[in-house]
Structures are given as C-alpha cells and as structure tokens.
Amino acid sequence: MSAPTTRLSARQLLSMTGGLGAERVAYTELAGRIRLLIADGRIPVDTQLPSERELAVLSGRSRTTIAATYQALRDSGHLVSRQGSGSRAILPHLRDVSRRPNHAVNFAGSIPPPVAGLRELIAETTAELPDITTFPGFDLLGNDGLRQAIADRYTARGLPTVRNQIIVTTGGQHAIALTAQTLVARSDVALVESPTYPHAYEAYQRAGARMVASPVTTAGWDIPHLIATIQRSRPVVAYLIPDFHNPTGASMGPEDRARVAAAARAAGTTLVIDEATVDLSIDRAWDDGPFARHATGHPGTGGSGIITLGSLSKSIWSGLRVGWIRADEAVIRRLVQARPAGDLGTPPIEQLIAERVVRELDELVLDRQRMLREHRFALHEALRRRLPRWTMPWPDGGLSMWVQLDRPGSSALTSICQARGMSLIAGPKFSIDGSLERFLRIPFTSRVEDLDAGVAMLAEAWESLSGGRAAGSGAAAGVRQPASAL
Ligand SMILES: Cc1ncc(COP(=O)(O)O)c(C=O)c1O
Incomplete structure (x- = not known):
C-alpha cells in the first residue's frame, strides 16, 4: 500500500x-x-x-x-x-485483499446460487475427465466442442454462427476486459449506459477511453438520446446490456434494437452487447433472439460491427468462470492476438463441464427462472411492508431491483449498512459521474429469509438517517462505494 x-x-x-x-x-x-x-x-x-x-x-x-x-x-x-x-x-x-468479507447480509453482489441439476451434471462429466489430457495444455481460442456448442446455441436462437466466430473466455468479465483492451486505444470515446454494470466501465476507463453515457431507467432507454449521443460523439465502442439490464432490469424492444444498430453502423461504432443476463427472463412476454441479428455490413471494416458477450455465471453458476465472445472472424483473430498479455486460456476442466451445460441450457435455466420469480416476490413484499415510500419496480427478469428512494441518500445509507455488517452498493457506483444518489440496487439472489432480514436492516438504517439530514451526502462527483458490484 x-x-x-x-x-x-x-x-x-x-x-x-x-x-x-x-x-x-x-x-x-x-x-x-x-x-x-x-x-x-x-x-x-x-x-x-x-x-x-x-x-x-x-x-x-x-x-x-x-x-x-x-x-x-x-x-x-x-x-x-x-x-x-x-x-x-x-x-x-x-x-485487506486477503480477507474475505464477513457480512451478515450480502446485498452487494447479484450472485445467484448454482442451478439445480448442475451437481449431477458435474458428477457425470467427471467420468470424462481423464479425456481432457487430449486437449491442448492451454488454448487461446477455447475447446472446439464448447465453441461448437455455443455457436449452435446462437444458430438455434436465430443468429447463424460458426465455431470460428467464438472465443471462450474466463468468465464474462474477462470477455469485457479483453474486448475493451483490444478495441479501444487511449482517448478513444466509449459509450456506456448510465447506470451500468460498474466493472464494465472500469474496464473501458482502464483502457484509456473517454467515457460518454446515455441514460437507462427501469422504464428503459432514452432511445433518441442514445442515438443522438452515438451520432454526436461517434464512439469507437458502445457497451450495452439490452436484456434484463444490470442494474435496472429493463430490456430494449426489437424496434429500438434495429434503430440503435442502424445508428451505430452509420457512425462506425462497434456495439458490444453484453448478454450475461439474457437467460434470466422471469415472465418477459417476448424474445427477439440475439441483438446481433440486427447487424448488417459495417462501413470500413466490412464486419458486422456487433460483438456479443456471454457468460454462464448468472444463469448457471459463477464458479464455472466460463464466458465467451461472438464476433466476426477477423475480430476473433485480433482478440486471440491480444489475449496472451492477460492470460493464456480458460482451464479445460471448466470447459468440459460448460460444453454439457450449454447443450442443456434451456432445461437448466428453468430452475433459475423459478428461483428468480419466488425471490422477486419476496423482495417486493419485504420492501412494500417496510419501506412503502420507496418506489419498487417489478422487473420481468434479471437479478435485482433498481429501487428509487424517497429522497437522495444512497451513499449515506450504504455507509451505515456497511458499518452494521451489511454489504451493499450505493446508486452512484453504477454511474460514471457519481450521480444517482436517489437509487439503490437490491439483488434478489439471496435466500428469502436473508432478503427479509436485509430489508429490515435497510429500513432501520434509513430511519436512522431521519429527516434527510444526510441526504445527498454522497452526491459529490467521484463517489465510489466499497465492494465489488457484480
Ligand atoms: C452485465 C454483466 N456482465 C458481466 C458480468 C461478469 O460476469 P462473470 O461472472 O461471467 O465474469 C456481470 C457480473 O455481475 C454482469 O452483471
């Protein structure tokens, strides 16, 4: 230090x-x-x-x-x-980075438990484990069987894909970091949503990007603003989470996707579409397939101009640490070239398990959807009872609620909760400029009894900030709350 x-x-x-x-x-x-x-x-x-x-x-x-x-x-x-x-x-x-957080209630990460059925699948896969010695020791692209399974899934979802368009990464975060580091040069403009998944904008900042943002609420994107920002700033990349957006839970409708894809194409912007949360529908009435279906030829590169990131962390289990990138073959070649500076490949055992998981994904995620439905209800009930003045959304998928407080004070609330042993991320962590003091992301991934205990602690802490004395105390630019924000 x-x-x-x-x-x-x-x-x-x-x-x-x-x-x-x-x-x-x-x-x-x-x-x-x-x-x-x-x-x-x-x-x-x-x-x-x-x-x-x-x-x-x-x-x-x-x-x-x-x-x-x-x-x-x-x-x-x-x-x-x-x-x-x-x-x-x-x-x-x-x-102390070597010390594990010891918080009684963890509302900081939206980390769901492993889905039912994964244990059995892993147990069955172990019979094949000795075969992995036939794999290369390390492999920058990933195991052929897994890449084929991922490509087949895109094809089945309406986006024809071949294996050479896929690179396996060590989780979705690695996919974000690798694309940021490969596509963005110092001082390039990168567009992100606000709020967005914090470790994504951190990856772009680390790559030296100048950041611009476009707003998203629980009601969705301000599409005219997003398109105008793309036209005006001509970002090199725009990072979007169009399905069950983290943290708002919003999804971008099919027509808006086509409009945004067209604007990006015209501006020469590569869209980086994060689909880490795509399989988390609870009761969304529609499915438009992968966003990249809206891709057409991209000026300059001749490629599609849309890169899709995937991960098994949210839908199956974050312990697998398997993610991927789908892109034009030329982009995949660039990613492979850039990768060794960070790592030399994803471990084969995880890939072997992931191949079976991807082939059985539709069945496995049924358990995740059931859990999310039950927990969404439990969290909503607890909030309605204990914090009736807050505005709770009813997301049709995803892992969290983007709750609006009845006055600014998200950082102050978080600080009090941290001191009382509860781990929580304040709204400003999800923005690039420290705004969003009126918001709080509450994941509904914990056990139902923990959701209730957590909301009780939130209500008590909010009460102790009575009269809004601490309101807006964290609104100064650059507020960064503790803990990672998955
Ligand atoms: C939108 C989004 N993308 C990517 C990730 C990273 O996931 P992984 O565990 O696969 O690295 C997260 C984790 O919270 C996320 O919310």
Whole structure:
C-alpha cells in the first residue's frame, strides 16, 4: 500500500464533522460522521487522520471517546492504524485483499446460487475427465466442442454462427476486459449506459477511453438520446446490456434494437452487447433472439460491427468462470492476438463441464427462472411492508431491483449498512459521474429469509438517517462505494 499523501489536521476534521465537541454525542455517532466522509470521498482513501491525542485535545472530548471512535472505524474497515505511522482512511474492500468479507447480509453482489441439476451434471462429466489430457495444455481460442456448442446455441436462437466466430473466455468479465483492451486505444470515446454494470466501465476507463453515457431507467432507454449521443460523439465502442439490464432490469424492444444498430453502423461504432443476463427472463412476454441479428455490413471494416458477450455465471453458476465472445472472424483473430498479455486460456476442466451445460441450457435455466420469480416476490413484499415510500419496480427478469428512494441518500445509507455488517452498493457506483444518489440496487439472489432480514436492516438504517439530514451526502462527483458490484 502506498504512503499517505495527505494529512488531515484535527481542526480540518472537526470542521468537516460539524465540531465533534459541540454536542455530547456518542462515539458511534462520531464514527458515523467520519465514516460518511470517507465513504463519499470527502476524506480520500489514504488520508492520514489526526492522532487520537490531538483530536481529543482540540475537540474537548475524552481520550477514551476518541479512542472508541477510531476503534469503531477500524472495526468497520474505514481506518487502518499502524504503530509509528498513524491512522489512515480506507474503504472496507481495500483494507485487506486477503480477507474475505464477513457480512451478515450480502446485498452487494447479484450472485445467484448454482442451478439445480448442475451437481449431477458435474458428477457425470467427471467420468470424462481423464479425456481432457487430449486437449491442448492451454488454448487461446477455447475447446472446439464448447465453441461448437455455443455457436449452435446462437444458430438455434436465430443468429447463424460458426465455431470460428467464438472465443471462450474466463468468465464474462474477462470477455469485457479483453474486448475493451483490444478495441479501444487511449482517448478513444466509449459509450456506456448510465447506470451500468460498474466493472464494465472500469474496464473501458482502464483502457484509456473517454467515457460518454446515455441514460437507462427501469422504464428503459432514452432511445433518441442514445442515438443522438452515438451520432454526436461517434464512439469507437458502445457497451450495452439490452436484456434484463444490470442494474435496472429493463430490456430494449426489437424496434429500438434495429434503430440503435442502424445508428451505430452509420457512425462506425462497434456495439458490444453484453448478454450475461439474457437467460434470466422471469415472465418477459417476448424474445427477439440475439441483438446481433440486427447487424448488417459495417462501413470500413466490412464486419458486422456487433460483438456479443456471454457468460454462464448468472444463469448457471459463477464458479464455472466460463464466458465467451461472438464476433466476426477477423475480430476473433485480433482478440486471440491480444489475449496472451492477460492470460493464456480458460482451464479445460471448466470447459468440459460448460460444453454439457450449454447443450442443456434451456432445461437448466428453468430452475433459475423459478428461483428468480419466488425471490422477486419476496423482495417486493419485504420492501412494500417496510419501506412503502420507496418506489419498487417489478422487473420481468434479471437479478435485482433498481429501487428509487424517497429522497437522495444512497451513499449515506450504504455507509451505515456497511458499518452494521451489511454489504451493499450505493446508486452512484453504477454511474460514471457519481450521480444517482436517489437509487439503490437490491439483488434478489439471496435466500428469502436473508432478503427479509436485509430489508429490515435497510429500513432501520434509513430511519436512522431521519429527516434527510444526510441526504445527498454522497452526491459529490467521484463517489465510489466499497465492494465489488457484480
Ligand atoms: C452485465 C454483466 N456482465 C458481466 C458480468 C461478469 O460476469 P462473470 O461472472 O461471467 O465474469 C456481470 C457480473 O455481475 C454482469 O452483471
């Protein structure tokens, strides 16, 4: 970890917290105030906080109270103290990468359990395991059998595909990162939705892209805005999640897909369509097949200009770590060339299991759909009972609800919940500019009893922010909440 860059004096901290000594508030409240400042970025990570002694003297509070305040911050993962080098601000997920989060309720990730039937399928596949020694030790493209199974599935869904259009990746995130790193040069413009899946825009940022965003709500895309942004900014890539969008749950209708594909084609923009959530329909009344069905010849490249990403993580089990990219063969060749800088292939055992999974996907996802239906209802009920002033959507698929709070304060709420042992991601994490303080993504992937317990904790924490005192406290640009946001 790098050395602290900034030191906060006791006087500065007191002024930021409204004067710790002014009221005889409990140490938990003092810790809460400082935690908020750290969580919403006003005290940046790595800032050195004043010593306990200095703060006690200037605030007029006892040394014991300040020591308890710092201890509470250490316990919630917002402070690390080292003999001789003082105490530094940190965010819980950065505190110790080797330490696993130990949160009683996890609303941070939308990570569903493995589907029923996977265990048996893995057990059957183990009989074939010795055969994998006939595979290449590592393989940049992926196992032929799995690539054929994936290609056949696209063909069956209405998008004729051959094996050479598929590269197997180590999960969907790898597919996103590999495409970003291959297609985007420093300062190229990349378009993302807002909100969007955070680790996708991080991948584009890391590739050096200049980001532009177009809004999505639970009601869907602002298509005129999206098309105008494509026309005006001419992004090199536009990353979209058109089916059961993470986090809103929205799906883009067939006519809009055709319009967006045409606008992208005209602007020379490559659409990167993330289908990680495509098989998560609960009761969507239509299925338009893969978005790339709307592709036609692309100016300049002669290719289709649409790249499709897939993953088994959400529909089957994230432990498989199998994803893929479907693209024109020329693009696949570029991806294969770029891949070794990051990794040398997906492990063959996982691919062997994945091949059977993909061939039986339609049957296997029935269990996922049943689970999502039940959990959507449970979460909706819990929210309706305990937080009736919030606006809950009723998504027809996906893994989460993009809930609108009755006032801004998503970061403050998240910070309190984190301190109470609940893991949660605030709305701004899903935007590229730190906005969306009025929103919260609540996954319905946990067990039903955990959904209820989690909502009870949310209601309590929201209540404790009574009167909206902390409203909008995280709205400053650059707010980044702790924990990964799958
Ligand atoms: C839209 C989307 N794409 C990709 C991923 C990454 O999935 P994987 O576990 O396959 O890497 C996620 C995970 O949350 C996601 O929500």
